[in-house]
Amino acid sequence: MGSLFDIRLVFEYFPTIISRFxxxxxxxxxxxxxxxxxxxxxxxxxxxxxxxxxxxxxxxxxxxxxxxxxxxxxxxxxxxxxxxxxxxxxxxxxxxxxxxxxxxxxxxxxxxxxxxxxxxxxxxxxxxxxxxxxxxxxxxxxxxxxxxxxxxxxxxxFGTRVVTTFESTSLAFTLGILDMIGQAQAIGSRTYHELEGYVVLAIIFIAVSMILEKIFIYAEKRLILNRR
Amino acid sequence: MIFDFQYVVTSFTTAIHYIPATLALSLIPLFLGIIFGTMIAVCRRFRIKFVAPLADIAIPVMKGIPLVLYLFIMNFLIFKPFDMLAQYYAWADIIRYMDKLYIGIIAISIYAIVIISETMRSALMSVGKGQYEACYSVGLTRWQALWRVILPQSLPVAIPVLGNNLIGLIKGSSVVYLITVLDVMNGALTTAQINYRFLEAYIAAAFIYWGICLLTEWLFTVWENHTKKYQMRIDKHNLRKEVL
Amino acid sequence: MKKHILFYFLLAVIAGALLTGCGSKQAAEQSASGSSPREISVGAGSNFEPYTYIDKDNQPAGYDVAVLKEINRRLPQYQFKYQSIELKNLLLSLDAKKIQLATQQFERNPDRENKYLFTNEGFANYDKRLIVAKGRTDIKTIDDLAGKKVGCGQGSNTAAILEKYNQSHDNKINIVYVQNGNSAVYDDIVNGRLDAGVMTRKTFKRTNDAFGGGLDIVDDNLFSKSEAYFILSKNETQLRDDIDTVLKEMKADGTLSKLSYEYTNSDYNVE
CATH class of the missing domain: 1.10.3720.10 (MetI-like)
Structure with missing residues (x-):
């Protein structure tokens, strides 16, 4: 088990986890x-x-x-x-x-x-x-x-809904779907380094939901401009 | 074929004993969320030094993390480090022997503070700038203006959204079942450990959550109508309501 | 004009998603009807080393899976397809006909036998004993557990026994459901979050050796006595009989012992 948190593992797990995106x-x-x-x-x-x-x-x-x-x-x-x-x-x-x-x-x-x-x-x-x-x-x-x-x-x-839906996909792993969270859990139970996997997940979720939000705000502005 | 409604009833009667746990998992976070969320929102509105810029970065970032992740991270963080600390300090025992229910409450509370601070922020925003200026012009301090004029006006705007937030928290609290806290969801499943009627147990849990949510919705509508009496103008199609 | 573009873009995305979805489904159906052996979906538990677990290529692995693969080799009329499913969802998957066969060292009990079909031949000894922190002597039998915190997995036979005990006794056992398998049980008992756990002697040895030897096993009496069996859906009697025949063969020619030594360092029929 050793150390609680190893930053190198975050980089090591990142490709494996994002590969289920x-x-x-x-x-x-x-x-x-x-x-x-x-x-x-x-x-x-x-x-x-x-x-x-x-x-x-x-x-x-x-x-x-x-x-x-x-x-x-x-x-x-x-x-x-x-x-x-x-x-x-x-x-x-x-x-x-x-x-x-x-x-x-x-x-x-x-x-x-x-x-x-x-x-x-x-x-x-x-x-x-x-x-x-x-x-x-x-x-x-x-x-x-x-x-x-x-x-x-x-x-x-609608934009908010898309972001919410994206976040709610974090529950699909409970049915045994090997998505990003499922992958992180599998790594966790194999290596006892759960935390690093969760950090990777948090980074991905934060990044994607922020990007989605930005896209929708931009699109909303364009739509309103076109109305006028 | 295999489905048997009788087992839904069995699970249901067991699971209702765990309603207090589910309520604790949603009402305590709601309460903490309203207190700290409002504080954060006020700090951001008044641009308090250090706190406001920090919150500007932290809140959008934390909003992106799903509740499940908060739960898993807290579940991991609370035990492992404190097991180590307990070798040196006796007080660490209090935390590491903590019931998993409290981990659930802590994780959901963090989530609730983030969500509700956004609710309160948009509620504060709904009060026009002119109101502040009017307050200052009659000699009220910032604090007085907030307490006597701004908050009473933002509350009616916030109530329906807070209602939705609470329903979101009640439903969201079911994820603590993943770290095996005994809430309504796991309570329903305890009977399934013996009779292997898992599907029936899930359906029983669904009915209980449905009941709680309908009741909550009704209570908040009553409260909303009550506050509406003192205010004429309320946006009927407030689309932003459906956030959680 | 722009808004139309966005609208059609969304429509295109949806249509694309639906089309690719349907396309791959058709492909799957074709391959299923093309081959002659009957496909059997097998569900294996996901976190019970060394019996059923997920290896690092995300494939189901372990003793149970190895035995099934050998059985399948001797029964060419079937084609086993494996997937990993958490214990608490294994039996539910059987109900929902998502799988026809489930395995994670399943013990017999009357309630399970009511709903599912068991193989008559077992393929591993599965006598379980109580596990406590090293040096602890106050827990000997199930009655000593009253008021104590005992860990077990959801859907396990241990859970059924403990819940049944609670139904018929006033002095209740505090059942704590553990999520991450035996490593978590070890951790919680050593750190005092649990008073006891229930394991087979093999699992106890393995867990104890792997994590530093902080546990003791209660030698005086058994917690439960059973073998491990495969569980099938009620209508699969033909498959059950075929598996029973092969298991007998495997016991006779020493294959089962060989597999058992390979995965658990001991014979299948010893405790």
Missing amino acids: HITLLIVVVAIGVGLLLGLFIALARMYKIPILNQLSIVYVSFIRGTPLIVQLFIIYYGFPLLLDEIGIDVTQWEKLYFVLIAYGLNNAAFMSEIIRSAISSVAVGQHEAAYSVGLSRWQTLRRIILPQAFLTAFPV
Whole structure:
């Protein structure tokens, strides 16, 4: 065990740990992608009060927002296969990463739907009425008038969400995914030098979330400039 | 096929005994976060020497670290060095024999202070510069201005966000299960040690967290409406709310 | 115009991610249907040296895995695929059909037998004893543990025995779940954070020698008596029978002893 902290090991572990960055990135991209699509669907179901779907969405969003991500990961990861098995789909040969991606996607959908919903409702009612009065259909109104305006309002929150999602990927290792944290833990249990691995992780997480934040602030400024 | 709802109930009844632990893991950090977070935010607002520039660097950096990492680092840091110290000093025993629950509370508190200091900062920012000038013009000191005019105005802005922060902390506190603290999550799992109904245990834990979060949300809405009575203008679509 | 570009860029990223995801899935399915041996997903524990652990190339390794590899060599109709899973999630993975076979020196107990299928042949002695700090004499039996802090892993048979004890006794044992395997148990007992642990004699020797000999084993009586078995999902009776036959062979021709000496420096059937 020896010394508590060896700075040389930080440099030694860095390449090994960052080599798993693509897994983290994949989770973030898929979670945001699935979240946006499913989230828009949920938001619309609630906006237009589609029967049954509306109630289901309310419960779903409340559940996801009211329970820890780690519990959701376990329930989806281990419960979902049982459900699929019931309807006769054999999932034994599926990569476990797929289930993690599904879990993160489903989690993000709830948060995205809330962002989209409040962005859409922030567009004044007059805009809808004006669009209908010139003969646009519901779908046209949504696509041409409402969504572009809502997009601007939602953008900063969307940015925060991306950063949050990135940080939340730090829980994927609990399901045995060998991402950056999983790698650091594996090194830790092999060499009893856990702390160095955690320092590497902290540096990577700090750097990436700061870069992401900077990108979004820059993009937000550009968007606002273009509006004028 | 294997799923059995009866076991959810078994786990549920065991896990509710651990609700106090989960509340301790979220309310103590919230409390410490409000105190120290507000102090940091005020220092940054008034540009106090040394503290403000330091916080300007430290807070954004610390914000980037996920809660799990705080927990792992604290879990490691508290034991190893103090085991060494205990050879020379008797007081180190107090710390190294500490229950893991306290490690969880410490780690989450650090995280909470960082998060809540940002909440309080934006709440302080929401009060216009003119308010300060008005205070100084009638002869109030900085401290008086803060205590009597600025904070009472920023509180209503901060409450809904603090509510979200608390919900984030309650949910986040579940990660202490990774260092085997007996909270709701691990409490639910204790029955699974015997009957191997892990999935049911996780579902039971989910229901408890859901209940606590819904209750918290409701309490904060009530409180928010109460403070709103004294203030007319509140932004209805405060999008920045959804931070945690 | 710029905002459109950003919008389409996001769409492209999402589409790309989905496409690559689907593409690799198809490839995986094709390779699965192309080969004739039946694929069996095997879950092995992740932090129990020398039985099941992750080696430095991130591959599952250890005595359990070596035995399974030998079994697979003698059963060409199967193709074992290994993955490392934490003990507390191993049985859950079996429930969720993510794996068909699990191993981390599993002991038999009635609750486990209700839910899972055990091989009839064991492949290692797994009698466990209490472990205390060196020189400590107040702990001899499970009843002496009442009010004391005892470490064990989540999902282990020790945990089941201790939790059961607590259910039927008023004077409860303070069960402390340990996360990082035996090194952590050693550390905590030596430093007084735990009063006792439970290990086999082999594991005790190994841990004690590796970290400096600060522990004692309670010789007077056993904590639990069992062998280690492989666990399968309920419907895998054919696989169970095949493994049993091969294990008998391996015991008869000395292969199992050889593997046991290689990994644990002792025979499989001694304590």
